Amino acid sequence: MKFSFISTVLAAASVALGSDVLSLTKDNFESFIKENPLTLAEFFAPWCGHCKALAPEYEQAATILSDQKKAVKLVKIDCTVQDELCSEQGIEGFPTLKVFRGAIDDVSPYTGQRKADDIVSFMTKMSMPAVTDLVTEKFESFKAAESVVVVGFFSDPASNQTFSEVANQLRDSFVFGASNDEKLAAAEGVTAPAVVIYKSYDDAKTIYTGDFVAANIASFVKLETTPFIGEVGPATYAGYMESGLPLAYLFVDSEDAKSELVEILLPIARSFRGKVNIATIDASRYGQHAENINLKQQWPAFAIHELSSNNKFVYNQETVITEDGLVAFFESYEAGALTPTIKSQEPPEIQEGPVVIVTAKTYDEIVLDEDKDVLIEFYATWCGHCKRLAPTYEELAQIFWDDEDLKKKVVVAKVDTPNNDVPEEVRGFPTIKLYPAGDKLNPIEYSGDRTLESLANFIRDNGKYHVDAYAKLKSVQDAIDVDSAAEEETTHDEL
Template sequence: MKLSLISVLLASTSIVLASDVFSLTADSFDQFIAENSLTLAEFFAPWCGHCKALAPEYEQAATILKDQHPGIKLAKIDCTQESELCNQHGVEGFPTLKVFRGNSDSVSPYAGQRKADSIVSYMVKQSLPAVSLLADKDSHEKFKQADSFVVVGYFADQQSNNTFAQVADTLRDHFLFGATNDESLAQAAGIEQVPAVVAYKKFDGDDRVVYQGEFVVDDLIQFAKIESIPLVGEVGPATYASYIESGIPLAYLFVDNGKQKAEFVEILTPLARKFKGKINLATINATTFGQHADNLNLKQQWPAFAIQDVVSNFKYTYDQASEITATGLIEFLDKFVAGDVNPTIKSQEPPEVQEGPVTIVTANTYDEIVLDDDKDVLIEFYATWCGHCKNLAPKYDELGSIVWNDADLKSKITIAKVDAPNNDVPDDVRGFPTIKLYPAGDKENPVDYEGDRTVQSLSDFVNKYGKYKVDIVAVGEKTTLVDDEDDEEEVHDEL
């Protein structure tokens, strides 16, 4: 029997392309996680723009993993349908991605980029043991060549093995770790005394660096982070995060052509060796990323040099009226390390009077307002050109109005905002809008907001993490109700 073209088309519309991402519910979640040794689960909402952008990348990653690493599964949970399950797993924003390991209680946040190849790479690393056991000379040599930077431990006791395993577990998403208890392998590697840890790398001309400090977890972690960064690297999308996560001040040299870069790398290399572990030195392409100079309080004139303290976010600029020379850089870096260079602070003029409903913060008023220890301070870091910030504005103003117009709330809570590109603030802001809550009495532990951008969600966030546990929206509704009753009484009197 022949099918008409119309019937074929109608039939085709009923076909749903098979997905390699598993859709889970409260009924299937626990069993699925238990039956699979490694699962990446995405908690999402259909209306979420970031979730929609992630969807094709997530699907592609699932297909690649199904073909090449079938033991790794990708799953998704619709939190609009499975709210209780999502609450159970601490989901406060979308998308939230978490790594689950079979029957174990081990759950960790996904820390990679939201691209298919990054998801695949991240999950493959997660599937490997945190520490690869190097049993013989062949496996030892292959492991040393497995990546541009690997860390190998040589041990003879269980305590050292356990310490190294903690380091590897902490940094497993970033580096490869191997270990051996074979004394002959240690001797072949030139190790005279164990325990020992060696970083093998394919850059800077140092094929290996032996750790010299005390055998403690935090020091070993810092050793791996420092040695993994090239003496003179290049700041870009693929490297910026590693520089920031190192916790070490980052010195940028803006250059606009290859010849200029080569000349300055020659100048910077000996300085990088001198200040290793104290300052990371890197070039940055001024042609591509010149606008970043504004964030460092530099004019877009090249070459240019500045240091960013990645912890305080203060910037220290080299005088752009002076020529950048080796002697000048040494003097500048020496003074910076000694604490003799003042930061260059960019700040707008604060308003003479705060008229509400949202308190305006500038760099010069940041400590006074945000670090007011008596108040829960919700602050939005925004940019004037940011479309998402503009969409949020009326909702944020609505929340601010409830607080501003209630004397009791106003004494406990501040709803604030700061134009981040035009004010140097001591926060790591990587996108707009960024919202944080600084709780009263605990200003050292701000909480990042990751929920949807509604008045109710923002109110719930302040209620949950603030000191005073206030439901702002509920207070606003009560006030409105009282006002409405008063209005009705006034109308009745007139009648």
């Protein structure tokens, strides 16, 4: 691996200078992970501003953990040098932090905050057993150690094993403890086997009453630890997105407005538990996000975002948010009587081609046309990768646009995703998908090289019509080259 010797020297130099963060390379990464039971790895780029901001916090956290004699290692990998390693680890942005447990394939994302104390706290939890054996004398202190703890009460090995399975699955998010003390269980109002969630918010204690099945218990823990009314921020946003439930946003720019509206929303949140997540969001810090769910930046504001369909239901911003209004809004939503607001650019009057412009208003008409294979690029005007792709994508579209027969079979299109609501979850730009004719429910996402040949072959291999556009283009170019050569030879003979 190129630069491996230099990287090793730099790693040694960093240790010599007293750094508690070790720089790893492709040559020593896997062996280091296997030799250490718990490692936090930062994949970074020297030019990355967020990486520069994290650096002193990461270094401080490593020093604290080292001083505490924790069996936790903090390492870093420079992806501008170790590009092959970073590619193998699927690194797409910087910094990316991953937690490894003694094996390359035993890995999970770091989900904590990027401050030294938060890193120390998170990794300390990770270093603890998935389940802490509880003795009666330490039970109360264990309950108070975190804002959420999950405790199992057992009298048989099978139930204990089921609980341990759940704990291992969710250990990155919650603290688990277990007791086989029947008197303690009775004092807590349960009979073994039982699972109890203790929280410092909402209902202080929630008892699981379902079948003792790992999947059911895990679902219970995830649901019941979500606050009735939480808060959207950097630490919680991903969790809300991954829940799959619709997310109701309350944008507020003052504590008084927040307190008043949260009190009104609380009974609604209780009745919609498990159906809709409800959370406040600080409009003074994250107000721009309102535009993503079709709200104007005026506060307070309220809307429900259905993550599965990308539909947005907006509470009328021309009226005051009231208790009666919110109750009616949720009742209409539950009854399916609300009409989603659609953000859409105006479609062009004429598709001048060759790349067909799609908007929210024309999405179904163009993309879901059952008679055509439709390749569509979900892009953003500010995206550098999209701008670099544009000439190649235009050339691809031209192949089909110029041929009247191919034009009836294949469409190459694009949609300005931030400015148009689309029924697809788009995680990055550009995202390219093929909607085959006759099978629009199963689009195929493109993951190959962004070259003309690869894109054309993707349409050929996955479309209904299997049009080999690149071969057609090459045959035309070869014919042109032959004609040019013949013309040149004729001209030469005349000379």
